[in-house]
Structure formats: structure tokens, C-alpha cells
Amino acid sequence: MKFKKVIAMSMAAVMGFGLLAGCGSKGNEEAGSGDASKNKDAVTLKWIMVGNGMPDNYKAWLGQINPYLEDKIGVNLDMEVVPWGDWDNRRSVIVNSGENFDILFTDQSRYNSEVSTGAFMDISDLIKSEGSDLYKMIPEDYWKAVSISDKVYGVPTYKDSSVTEYFVWDNALAEKYNVDIKQVQDYESLYTALKTIKDGEGTAPYYMSKQGADFMVTAYFDSLGTGLAPLGVRYDDDTMTVVNPMEDENILKDMDIVHKMYKEGIINGDAPTADDANKYRTFFTAQGWSGAAASTWGPNNSIDDCVAVQYGDTVVSNTSVRGSINAISSGCKNPEKAIQFLQLVNTDSKVRDWLYYGVEGENFKYTDDGKIDKLNTDWSMAGYTQGTFFNVSQLSTDKENQWDEVKQLNQNATPSVMLGFDLDTSKIETELANCRAVYEKYKSEFWTGAQDPRELIKTINSELEAAGWETVRAEAQAQVDASK
Amino acid sequence: MKEKKLSGKKLKRRWTKNDTELTILAIPTTVWYVLFCFLPMFGLVIAFKNYKVTGGENFIYNVFHSDWSGVKNFEFLIKSKDLYIILRNTIVYNLIFIVLGMVLSVGLAIMIDLLRSKRKSKVYQTLMFFPYFMSWVVAAYFLDAFLNQDKGLLNVMLRNGGNEPVQWYMKASVWPFLLVFMYLWKSTGYNMVIYLSSISGIDTTLYEAAVMDGANKRQQVRYITLPCLKSVIIMMFILNVGKVFYSDFGLFYQLSQGAKGSIFNTTATIDTFVFNALQSSTPIGMTSAATFFQSVACCITILLANWIVRKLDADSAII
Numbered sequence: 001m002k003f004k005k006v007i008a009m010s011m012a013a014v015m016g017f018g019l020l021a022g023c024g025s026k027g028n029e030e031a032g033s034g035d036a037s038k039n040k041d042a043v044t045l046k047w048i049m050v051g052n053g054m055p056d057n058y059k060a061w062l063g064q065i066n067p068y069l070e071d072k073i074g075v076n077l078d079m080e081v082v083p084w085g086d087w088d089n090r091r092s093v094i095v096n097s098g099e100n101f102d103i104l105f106t107d108q109s110r111y112n113s114e115v116s117t118g119a120f121m122d123i124s125d126l127i128k129s130e131g132s133d134l135y136k137m138i139p140e141d142y143w144k145a146v147s148i149s150d151k152v153y154g155v156p157t158y159k160d161s162s163v164t165e166y167f168v169w170d171n172a173l174a175e176k177y178n179v180d181i182k183q184v185q186d187y188e189s190l191y192t193a194l195k196t197i198k199d200g201e202g203t204a205p206y207y208m209s210k211q212g213a214d215f216m217v218t219a220y221f222d223s224l225g226t227g228l229a230p231l232g233v234r235y236d237d238d239t240m241t242v243v244n245p246m247e248d249e250n251i252l253k254d255m256d257i258v259h260k261m262y263k264e265g266i267i268n269g270d271a272p273t274a275d276d277a278n279k280y281r282t283f284f285t286a287q288g289w290s291g292a293a294a295s296t297w298g299p300n301n302s303i304d305d306c307v308a309v310q311y312g313d314t315v316v317s318n319t320s321v322r323g324s325i326n327a328i329s330s331g332c333k334n335p336e337k338a339i340q341f342l343q344l345v346n347t348d349s350k351v352r353d354w355l356y357y358g359v360e361g362e363n364f365k366y367t368d369d370g371k372i373d374k375l376n377t378d379w380s381m382a383g384y385t386q387g388t389f390f391n392v393s394q395l396s397t398d399k400e401n402q403w404d405e406v407k408q409l410n411q412n413a414t415p416s417v418m419l420g421f422d423l424d425t426s427k428i429e430t431e432l433a434n435c436r437a438v439y440e441k442y443k444s445e446f447w448t449g450a451q452d453p454r455e456l457i458k459t460i461n462s463e464l465e466a467a468g469w470e471t472v473r474a475e476a477q478a479q480v481d482a483s484k
Numbered sequence: 485m486k487e488k489k490l491s492g493k494k495l496k497r498r499w500t501k502n503d504t505e506l507t508i509l510a511i512p513t514t515v516w517y518v519l520f521c522f523l524p525m526f527g528l529v530i531a532f533k534n535y536k537v538t539g540g541e542n543f544i545y546n547v548f549h550s551d552w553s554g555v556k557n558f559e560f561l562i563k564s565k566d567l568y569i570i571l572r573n574t575i576v577y578n579l580i581f582i583v584l585g586m587v588l589s590v591g592l593a594i595m596i597d598l599l600r601s602k603r604k605s606k607v608y609q610t611l612m613f614f615p616y617f618m619s620w621v622v623a624a625y626f627l628d629a630f631l632n633q634d635k636g637l638l639n640v641m642l643r644n645g646g647n648e649p650v651q652w653y654m655k656a657s658v659w660p661f662l663l664v665f666m667y668l669w670k671s672t673g674y675n676m677v678i679y680l681s682s683i684s685g686i687d688t689t690l691y692e693a694a695v696m697d698g699a700n701k702r703q704q705v706r707y708i709t710l711p712c713l714k715s716v717i718i719m720m721f722i723l724n725v726g727k728v729f730y731s732d733f734g735l736f737y738q739l740s741q742g743a744k745g746s747i748f749n750t751t752a753t754i755d756t757f758v759f760n761a762l763q764s765s766t767p768i769g770m771t772s773a774a775t776f777f778q779s780v781a782c783c784i785t786i787l788l789a790n791w792i793v794r795k796l797d798a799d800s801a802i803i
Contacts (some may be wrong), residue, residue, distance in 0.1 A: 097543045109765060429560075443653065
């Protein structure tokens with residue numbers, strides 16, 4: 001009997017410890033970070049973002065940036081860089097578990113639902129008082145795009161935030177087969193061009209991952225913040241009719257060609273299951289600016305002579321601006337400091353360069369005229385998630401200022417008719433979840449052209465219908481009409 | 485044998501040194517279960533809540549302070565047209581696994597036991613056990629090496645033979661066979677060892693007596709080995725039946741590369757469905773509701789199976 005008591009006691013103790021461990025972690029973290037800072041008043045901000053995982057020289061980098069930040073605004077930085085592969089799962093955990101963070105990188109796929117879960121702080125007023133420079137720097141349209149029910153929940157990254165789609169080529173190979181890439185600006189001519197390369201090289205020149213050509217929706221439609229591709233309003237549709245973009249005749253016409261390319265082996269056969277991997281591609285499509293061909297796309301895909309050709313218009317929409325947002329946790333204890341910090345990232349060139357290029361002296365060094373010489377490619381953070389492009393220093397290898405080009409694109413972008421509109425999904429959550437499940441099921445086979453799009457869309461439509469798509473559409477249309 | 489059983493029953497009334505040792509041995513498992521199975525169970529309450537995050541509070545606070553939503557979260561699953569498909573797949577696959585798995589591993593266990601050469605039987609045993617250690621993620625890459633559209637071994641062979649290559653990852657009809665095959669490949673060796681150890685526990689005098697009476701090998705198996713294995717088989721059966729609403733996520737998700745598209749109808753199960761939903765921006769209340777449903781269904785089936793077994797043979801029931 002005595003032994004049983006001992007067992008019972010130890011069980012109770014174990015359970016108790018388990019609970020304590022769960023609740024107490026927050027206290028520990030704060031105590032730990034307090035020790036690290038020399039200045040007692042300095043506030044430590046935890047910034048969670050995506051990249052290729054923690055950089056190897058993270059400690060050295062902190063040693064470089066923290067004294068500077070502390071000096072300027074009394075802040076110490078603590079970063080967590082989540083690898084791309086873990087991002088979706090990790091982010092669910094961070095948001096739903098109420099994990100301790102100050103700033104979180106987020107994007108169009110989750111921003112709306114994360115805001116409605118209550119994860120982010122309403123900074124509409126704070127941004128004007130604490131970050132007035134930042135507020136002025138970013139155009140009004142952008143603030144409109146990230147606001148939900150007229151409240152701002154995050155700082156958009158002022159960069160190539162308008163959607164411009166490019167065909168990106170390995171120029172050497174294109175020249176070998178006499179492809180005039182400047183003339184290839186639609187899928188019809190693309191087919192002829194790639195066919196020549198395919199016949200000559202024997203391998204599939206158009207590498208697709210399972211995302212396939214799903215950018216066709218974002219390039220022409222606003223998905224109203226639902227994250228559901230088969231629901232949207234065409235950017236230039238003044239009647240603001242909510243439709244299913246996947247059955248849009250223009251998209252289907254392009255998808256017919258994609259399907260043809262898939263069947264003929266111009267697109268890799270394992271596309272519907274292939275993960276996005278950095279590997280050599282003869283040709284691919286990307287969203288960005290043409291200068292990125294030399295500075296980003298080429299180096300990332302090991303193409304020496306990389307050229308990008310724009311096709312279609314440039315549009316600015318909710319979705320495009322929300323491609324990169326830094327939101328502040330609703331549990332943030334020092335929101336003023338967080339805003340000041342984000343302002344510094346977006347206005348202080350030095351902080352920005354450290355974030356973008358890494359440790360000065362290890363990853364990059366400044367040239368005499370204030371440009372950047374990259375010493376290696378070890379710095380693994382994703383530059384576009386952090387802050388604006390326009391105060392990043394130029395690479396010494398750049399011939400012209402690529403950021404000017406981005407600015408130009410942004411200025412000339414056509415704003416979407418739905419800019420600033422967000423769907424209140426509370427009444428249609430069930431139907432929406434079922435529609436998402438249907439889309440999730442078919443998206444990779446649809447967008448990679450693995451199936452005949454016109455046949456597959458019939459299946460998708462009938463399943464969407466059963467999942468309550470019409471209810472969602474009617475509700476969306478009602479809200480759109482009310483907002484006019 | 486009978487004597488042993490009786491004395492065992494008597495001893496149970498007093499706490500002995502043996503019990504102490506066994507209890508200490510059980511502590512790590514118990515702690516593990518408490519931490520990872522019983523404590524998280526309270527999270528099931530999310531299925532009935534409209535989960536909202538309050539700034540700066542921890543998860544437990546958030547759960548308790550979210551509004552109740554009744555059974556609204558369950559609508560997602562019930563209204564889904566796929567509910568029938570995922571339920572059917574989960575249950576039918578599991579039943580096939582249970583029956584085939586049992587026949588195959590019991591059969592192999594008996595065959596290996598009958599081998600004269602002990603060294604050979606050890607070699608076979610180890611070889612068959614080996615796949616059990618392999619993660620499904622690794623197995624999925626192996627499978628991809630066979631089935632890949634462009635570079636997979638099977639398609640290369642088809643192409644060399646002048647045939648049209650097959651898109652295996654989009655061909656629904658082959659997946660039931662593939663999944664069953666892969667399941668058996670991985671689990672047979674492991675289950676076989678369980679049966680093998682109970683076979684070696686059978687009193688050898690029974691066999692000696694049977695040989696004296698002129699029983700051949702087949703008769704020995706039929707009248708001694710199988711009846712002695714009965715209780716183990718039934719126990720394994722009840723344990724497996726308890727999991728008919730649960731599917732091996734690695735098997736169904738990794739091998740089929742996400743169980744999507746054309747092969748959805750033959751590969752999707754409750755677990756893959758929930759995972760896919762969780763990866764899109766579906767609220768966690770709805771996905772919790774799906775797993776809650778799964779757990780309750782599992783609980784009911786295990787009790788039902790046990791009840792049926794008790795009716796048939798009271799000694800073999802485990803609860």
C-alpha cells in the first residue's frame with residue numbers, strides 16, 4: 001500500500017512538472033534574454049521569418065547588428081529563421097499555440113485567417129504615431145491593401161509589390177536554337193519556342209513543380225483574401241462580378257497549351273508531385289522585375305546568362321501587396337519598439353544591408369563608392385521578407401539601379417478594382433473549408449497540365465458545387481456589392 | 485501449465501518484489517503516455533470552440549477563453565462530399581490489412597518455425613524484420629525511383645519495350661494493390677516475430693506426444709500450433725480493430741505524394757484529409773473536429789470488437 005502511495009505521488013509530481021514546463025517557458029525566455037543584453041533598458045524583440053534556416057554565422061551577425069540597434073532605438077533583436085519546408089506547419093503552431101513572438105512574417109495565403117484568429121495587433125494608430133516616416137514612405141494604396149475592415153494589422157514590404165510576370169530564359173540555350181525570346185510573350189509562341197529546344201536537347205525545358213502555373217490566377221484575379229483560387233474578381237472588371245477564375249476562357253486557353261506541353265514532354269512528367277527545388281531550369285516563369293534575372297534568378301538557378309521578358313500587365317492588388325507582410329503579435333509587450341524597429345529596417349540603409357547581405361566583412365563588403373561586393377552566397381535569409389528594397393545598397397556588378405526599375409513598375413501598375421476589399425468569411429466558414437479541400441485535391445494536376453483542363457474543370461466544378469461554392473459566391477457578391 | 489496459472493493468481497493478492505520491478509519498468513512508458521497522450525487530450529475541446537487567440541496569453545488560456553461553437557465545427561466534415569470516400573478507404577484498407585496481415589504473418593511464422601536450420605531461420609527473420617525500421621519517407625523515395633514518370637525504373641522499361649509510359653501517380657486503379665503490398669512489406673516481419681515468440685513458448689512435450697501418436701507436420705500445426713496461437717491472434721485482432729478509423733499517415737500520405745488529384749478516391753483517408761485541410765488556412769477547430777470524430781469512432785469499435793470476442797470466447801477478451 002505504501003508503495004502505491006509513492007507511485008501516486010510521483011505520478012502527480014510528473015504531471016505537475018509537465019504542466020509547469022508548458023506554462024513556465026515564457027518566463028524563462030524573458031529571463032534569458034535579459035542576461036544577454038548589456039543595457040538593462042534594451043528591449044528584446046523576437047522576429048520570426050522564413051528563409052533557408054538559421055545562418056551559420058548568426059551569432060557574429062547579432063554581435064554586429066545589436067549594438068547598433070540598441071544605440072539607435074534601445075532594441076535587441078532575436079531572430080528565428082524557419083526553413084521553407086517547415087514554414088506552413090511551423091506557422092500554424094506559432095499562431096495557434098499563442099507562442100511568444102513580437103514580429104511575424106506572413107503572406108497572402110494566411111494573413112486574413114490569422115487576423116481573424118486574433119494573432120495580430122491592430123496598429124492603425126500606432127503606425128502613424130510611432131512610425132510616421134515609415135507610414136509616409138509606403139504608398140496609401142499599400143496600406144489600404146493590408147487593412148482588414150479598415151484596420152491595419154501589419155507592415156507591407158514596399159518592394160516589387162505589383163504583380164509582373166516574366167518568362168525567364170537561359171539565354172545561351174535560347175540562342176543556340178535561334179529563339180527570339182523578346183518575341184515570346186504568350187503561351188502560343190512559347191510552345192513553338194520550347195518545342196524546338198525540347199527536340200534539340202531531348203530533356204524537358206520547362207521545369208514545373210506541383211504549384212504549376214497557378215500564378216495565372218494571381219496575375220489576373222483578386223481572390224478577396226480567401227486564399228481560395230476558384231473564387232475571385234478580375235482586376236479590370238468594373239462590374240465586380242465574383243466568378244471562378246479557373247473556368248475563365250483566357251486561363252483555360254493558356255492551360256490547353258500547358259496541357260499540350262505536358263503531354264509532349266516539354267514539361268517534366270513528375271510535375272504534379274514535384275517539390276519546388278533549386279535546380280537548373282532552361283525556362284521558367286517568375287514574378288518580379290527583369291533586373292532580378294541577373295541578380296537573383298540566374299544565380300539561384302545556376303544560369304550564367306539569364307534573361308527575363310515581361311508578359312501581361314502589371315497590377316497592384318491586395319494579393320500582390322500581401323505577398324510580404326511583417327505583422328506584430330497581439331501579445332507584443334512593446335509594440336512601440338516593434339514599430340520603431342520596423343521603421344528602422346525600412347529607412348536605415350545600414351540595418352537593411354545587414355539583413356539583406358549578412359555580416360559585413362564575412363558575407364559582403366562595401367566598395368569605395370558605397371556599393372556591395374558579395375564575398376560568398378552563404379547568407380541564407382530571404383531578403384524580400386524583411387523590408388523595402390529601395391534602401392538596399394546596389395551590387396557593384398549591377399549595371400543600372402535595379403530598384404529604380406522596380407519603382408517604375410510599381411508606379412505604372414494598374415490598381416485592382418477590388419483593392420482594399422476583404423471578405424468577411426465568418427458566415428461561410430464551413431463551405432469555404434470544403435471548397436478549399438476540393439481545390440487542394442485537384443490544383444496540382446490542373447495547374448501543371450497533367451490532365452485535360454477542360455475535362456478536369458468539369459469535375460472540379462461539380463465537386464465545388466456540392467461543397468457549397470454557390471453559397472460562398474453569393475455571399476461574396478453581396479459583400480462586394482455592399483462595398484461599392 | 486495449469487498449476488502455474490493458479491499459483492500466479494494467488495500471488496497477485498500480495499505486492500511482491502517482482503511487482504516492484506515491473507512497476508519501475510513501466511514508469512517511463514506511463515510517463516510518456518501521460519505527457520503525450522493524456523495531457524494533450526484536453527485539446528479535443530477545441531473541436532467545440534470557435535478558437536481565437538488572445539494576445540500574450542498561452543495556448544491553454546486561449547482555448548478556455550474562446551467561445552463555444554457547439555457542433556458547428558463538425559459541419560465541415562459531415563457536409564463534405566468526401567466523407568464517404570475517406571471513411572470507406574480508411575475502414576476497407578484497415579480490414580484488408582488486418583486479414584491479410586494476420587494470415588501472412590502467422591503463416592510465415594509457422595513456416596520459419598518449421599525450418600530445421602536455426603541459422604537460416606534467423607537470417608530470414610532478420611531480413612523480413614528490416615523494412616520495419618525504414619521510415620515511410622525513405623520508402624516513398626524508393627517507390628518514386630520505380631514509379632517516377634520520367635526516370636522511374638518501370639517507365640524506363642516500358643519505354644524501352646516500345647510501350648507508352650504509365651503515370652503511376654495519377655493511375656487510381658493500381659494504388660489499392662500498391663498500398664496493400666507496401667503495408668505488408670513493412671509490417672509482416674514485425675508481426676511475424678510476435679507470433680514466432682508465442683510459438684516458441686508452446687510446450688514442446690505437446691509436439692512430442694503428437695509425434696508419438698503419429699501426427700505429421702501438418703497435423704501438428706493444425707491441432708497444436710494454431711490452437712495455442714489463438715489467444716495471441718485474437719488479442720492482435722482486437723488491437724487492430726481498434727485502429728480501423730486510424731490510418732498510417734506515412735503510408736497513405738508519403739507514398740502517394742499527398743494523396744491528391746486523380747488518385748484521391750483510392751488513397752485518401754481521414755488522416756491525409758485532415759492534414760491537407762490543416763495545411764490550407766482551414767481553422768484548427770474544424771480539423772480538430774475531424775480527429776475527434778476519428779477518436780470516438782475508434783473507441784467505439786474497439787469496445788465493440790472486445791464485446792463480440794467476449795461473447796465468443798470470454799478468456800480471449802482483453803478488457
